[in-house]
Amino acid sequence: xxxxxxxxxxxxxxxxxxxxxxxxxxxxxxxxxLWYKKYPAEGPTFLISISSIKDKNEDGRFTxxxxxxxxxxxxxxxxxxxxxxxxxFCAASDDNYGQNFxxxxxxxxxxxx
Amino acid sequence: xxxxxxxxxxxxxxxxxxxxxxxxxxxxxxYMYWYRQDPGHGLRLIHYSYGVKDTDKGEVSDGYSVSRxxxxxxxxxxxxxxxxxxxxxxxxxxxxxxxxxxxxxxxxTRLTVx
Numbered sequence: 001x002x003x004x005x006x007x008x009x010x011x012x013x014x015x016x017x018x019x020x021x022x023x024x025x026x027x028x029x030x031x032x033x034l035w036y037k038k039y040p041a042e043g044p045t046f047l048i049s050i051s052s053i054k055d056k057n058e059d060g061r062f063t064x065x066x067x068x069x070x071x072x073x074x075x076x077x078x079x080x081x082x083x084x085x086x087x088x089f090c091a092a093s094d095d096n097y098g099q100n101f102x103x104x105x106x107x108x109x110x111x112x113x
Numbered sequence: 114x115x116x117x118x119x120x121x122x123x124x125x126x127x128x129x130x131x132x133x134x135x136x137x138x139x140x141x142x143x144y145m146y147w148y149r150q151d152p153g154h155g156l157r158l159i160h161y162s163y164g165v166k167d168t169d170k171g172e173v174s175d176g177y178s179v180s181r182x183x184x185x186x187x188x189x190x191x192x193x194x195x196x197x198x199x200x201x202x203x204x205x206x207x208x209x210x211x212x213x214x215x216x217x218x219x220x221x222t223r224l225t226v227x
Contacts, residue, residue, distance in 0.1 A: 006155075034215040043203055043218030044156070051213070089155055091215065101215060103148075105155040 003027045004092050004104040012110045019077040021107050023090035026071065030092040034101065035064060035075050038087045047088075048075070080111045116140040119204050119219040126226055132191040134222050136204030138184075145187040146205040146216065147171075147179060156203065162187055194226045 005024045013019045023033075031052040036044035050057040050064045050073065057064050063076045077084055087108050091101040117138045126132050136145060147159040148171075158171030160179040168179050176198060178190045191198055201223050205216035 004155075009153075032212045036215070036218075041220070043205075043220050045218070046215050049213045049215065091156075093212065096212065100158075100161075102158075103156040105153055 002105070003030075003102050004090060006088075006090060006104040006107045008107050009105070010108040010110070012112060013080045015082055015111055015113050016079045019075075019080045019084065019109055019111065021075040021077075021088050021090075021109065023073045023075075023104055024071060025073075025092050027092070027094065027102075028071065029094040030102075032093045032095070032101075033064070033066060033073050034091045034093075035062075036089045036091065036103075037084075038089065038106070044089060077109075080109075082111050082113050085109055085111045117204060117206055117217055117219045119202075119222050121222060122220065123223045124225070126194050126224070128195060128226055129193050132194050132224065134189045134202055134204075134224070136187045136189070136219060138187075138206045140206055140208070140217070141184060142206040142208045142217075143184075144207045144209070145181065146207075147177070147187065147189045148203045148205065149173065149200040150203060150221075151200050159189065159202075191224075194224075196226050198224065199226045200224060 034049045035047040037047045038044040066073045087106045089106045091103045093101045120135045146161040148156040157173045162168045162181040180188045201221050203221050204219040207216045
């Protein structure tokens with residue numbers, strides 16, 4: 001049974017609009033969450049993180065929201081750009097030292113010009 | 114990423130043959146990981162290492178073995194490749210305490226078992 005779920009395999013958004021990618025998890029011990037972006041033929045690259053002591057973290061156009069009671073996090077991209085088209089993975093860990101992250105299956109975002 | 118390289122980038126092998134994938138890092142990071150990526154499953158951990166000669170199993174370790182004789186190299190071996198091991202394999206590294214930054218990944222090895 002997957003501990004980290006991304007129920008939307010794909011998402012299409014118009015350039016300039018907001019992209020919202022969702023992630024749900026089942027393990028209440030998860031305290032650290034990451035989002036990675038992956039382009040074809042490349043390895044995943046780190047995008048943004050959040051720990052359970054926060055409910056929001058921003059970095060430029062990217063904001064991650066965490067709702068611990070609902071075991072849900074989301075990544076908002078505003079405004080979306082064609083270069084954001086990629087597969088986005090969320091990952092979660094219960095380890096204070098950043099090990100043993102569990103990854104979701106990914107959501108493919110397409111930003112249409 | 115320049116600090117982590119995987120070889121080969123692509124490989125086609127026959128069922129039943131042994132295969133070794135190599136991950137090399139120049140960052141002197143303590144932790145190294147092998148993941149496989151398959152459609153619908155995301156990234157699943159195969160094995161990881163927390164130091165030279167210190168390794169442990171991940172979620173999908175059956176059919177795989179690893180070795181780490183030097184800090185910079187982490188080898189993944191498929192003793193007898195099967196078609197179910199056709200996948201894209203990613204190596205990752207991390208330093209102790211990088212919880213807010215996660216792992217740095219290599220560019221991947223695409224393995225096809227025919």
